[in-house]
Amino acid sequence: MTIATWVAERLKEAKDVEDIDVLAGNVIRVSRLKYPPFLAGIVSAPRVERETIQSLVEGKHEIEIIANIPKDSFLTGNALNLARGHEIAAGGFGDLLRVLTRPDVRSFVPAETAFIERGLGQHRRVARFRQLHDRLYQIYLRNDDQSDVVAVMLNEYELTAEHIRAARDRYGPFAIVVKTNPNGHPTKAAFEVAGQLSADVLTWGEFLSHLNSL
């Protein structure tokens, strides 16, 4: 069974779905009860690079969203930029479920991303920011030095030591770990590992305050 077929079988269980057709190896057409059908590109990679999705983005099918199935995976900045440049949404299987009830699939942005970028965009000390990868941001500050800080945004309920280590393996160095999930807490071990990596662990509110001090 291909990954697209597996996704199609799972989506057929959703109440908003009328039918799913697998058009090609990794393209499905989702016919919905309430809104027009849309095409989705399905990929399955631990690290989604530009090259991973290029054939989908630039192919003959008018893809409106690309979904990467592995949960423990990430989308690189290059992949996100390519999708964005073609007005194609990008996310995971959960996001594919979310767009079932949206009239406009292409404009979908994961809620957490929208929240983060709105917050950064409204912060008086932030001159601009760049999404390096899906959860890694480089934030340029309004100060005399025009300095910047790199922060990883983790949405875990309970932020553990292994979350920090895995983020470091995946994204490289960062100065701040921002726990965007307001529920739960970082564990003591998470703080210890972050300290070993010379990174601070902050809640979203603490992070916004911290930017004021930089």
Next chain:
Amino acid sequence: MRSLPRDAFTAPVLDVIAAARVNMPSLRWFLFGSILTSRRPVGDVDLLVIYASDGEPLQVRHHLSAVTTEIPLHVIFMTADEEIETQFIETTGALELP
């Protein structure tokens, strides 16, 4: 005692976990989240693994890689101390796999 029904969604996950556990018998494995309900489809399969040494999460990821490209498996790793600190099992109603 609760048990997880085997269906098209849970079966491959349970099979891979069973195979991984043969190689790492000291770990504790739990399922939690919407997979434990009858609601379908689920966005992902939530798995808690309690480990003892720092290298074990990478080994687990390697063993689970056979299904993670096919099933949206969300694995959270905790030490026993972290689980005690967070009371995660009780809070989430996680089901330990026998």
